[in-house]
Amino acid sequence: MSVKVQIVEWEARGLRCPDHKISFENSDGGIIPITLIQMPNGTGKTTTLELLRSALSGSAVTWNTSQVREFIKKSDPSKSGYFKVSLRIDTHKLTFDMKFNFDEGSVKYFTTYYKPGYSKGFNPPAALAKIFHPSFVNYFVFDGELANQLLDHNQTNAQDVIEQLFQLNMFMLMKDRVDDYWNNETKDIGAREQTGHTRVCGVRPIRFI
Amino acid sequence: MTDIDPGFRNAINIAVKNSNQGDGVASRLDRWFEELLDGTERIEKLDSVYKRLELIYDAIDITLPPEN
Numbered sequence: 001m002s003v004k005v006q007i008v009e010w011e012a013r014g015l016r017c018p019d020h021k022i023s024f025e026n027s028d029g030g031i032i033p034i035t036l037i038q039m040p041n042g043t044g045k046t047t048t049l050e051l052l053r054s055a056l057s058g059s060a061v062t063w064n065t066s067q068v069r070e071f072i073k074k075s076d077p078s079k080s081g082y083f084k085v086s087l088r089i090d091t092h093k094l095t096f097d098m099k100f101n102f103d104e105g106s107v108k109y110f111t112t113y114y115k116p117g118y119s120k121g122f123n124p125p126a127a128l129a130k131i132f133h134p135s136f137v138n139y140f141v142f143d144g145e146l147a148n149q150l151l152d153h154n155q156t157n158a159q160d161v162i163e164q165l166f167q168l169n170m171f172m173l174m175k176d177r178v179d180d181y182w183n184n185e186t187k188d189i190g191a192r193e194q195t196g197h198t199r200v201c202g203v204r205p206i207r208f209i
Numbered sequence: 210m211t212d213i214d215p216g217f218r219n220a221i222n223i224a225v226k227n228s229n230q231g232d233g234v235a236s237r238l239d240r241w242f243e244e245l246l247d248g249t250e251r252i253e254k255l256d257s258v259y260k261r262l263e264l265i266y267d268a269i270d271i272t273l274p275p276e277n
Contacts, residue, residue: 125248126247126248126249127247127248129248130246170242170245170246170252171217171220171242173252174241174242174245174252177252177255177258177262178262181258181259181262181266
């Protein structure tokens with residue numbers, strides 16, 4: 001099953017980058033396939049990329065006060081800021097809103113998907129949780145420096161993202177959980193004791209290949 | 210329900226077969242993996258994961274060699 005994920009637009013207000021709204025929707029409702037955005041140095045390209053990464057991955061929930069306040073607009077500081085990215089998941093609209101509170105030094109997420117109204121928090125559709133995750137988003141919304149790393153055979157970024165995309169990492173996490181469970185259940189049990197055999201249902205760890 | 214890549218399903222089936230276990234073990238592992246992929250199950254929720262593993266272990270059969 002394939003799912004088409006497209007960015008429809010994003011909007012920034014009251015943040016370190018200039019207030020702006022960029023839409024990739026054309027007049028007939030389609031999404032423009034390739035868009036090039038040119039901005040002079042120091043006008044917020046990197047900030048916009050950081051905002052996109054955090055909006056698409058939910059990563060700002062882990063930011064501390066200082067990290068949040070790095071997004072205060074230097075020229076015209078305000079108490080709050082706002083970033084919103086809208087996507088199209090096949091034919092359904094998905095939006096992630098980030099509301100910055102610079103007094104508290106916090107960011108709150110709001111999610112809208114499919115139905116009217118929003119839910120508090122970063123709540124991507126469950127089936128797409130692996131996509132809207134820092135370990136995936138950071139390889140697709142990236143600074144120029146990473147482009148070189150992706151082409152460097154000594155770097156493991158490409159392998160990491162393939163493992164994330166194809167859920168190889170989930171396979172390994174399952175193995176770790178099986179091992180944890182087994183070790184926990186058998187830590188006080190002699191391997192050949194009949195009582196131990198009964199207590200752990202007579203099992204041995206399964207080896208994944 | 211998220212479809213498992215046939216390569217994963219095959220790997221699970223081979224691993225289970227090589228461990229002399231039945232199809233029930235493979236189907237429970239398949240189901241667990243599917244639910245992790247579609248978000249029904251979360252790998253971080255240990256209580257839920259351990260309950261799932263109890264079900265999987267319940268399906269496992271082992272015959273210990275006689276003790277000398």
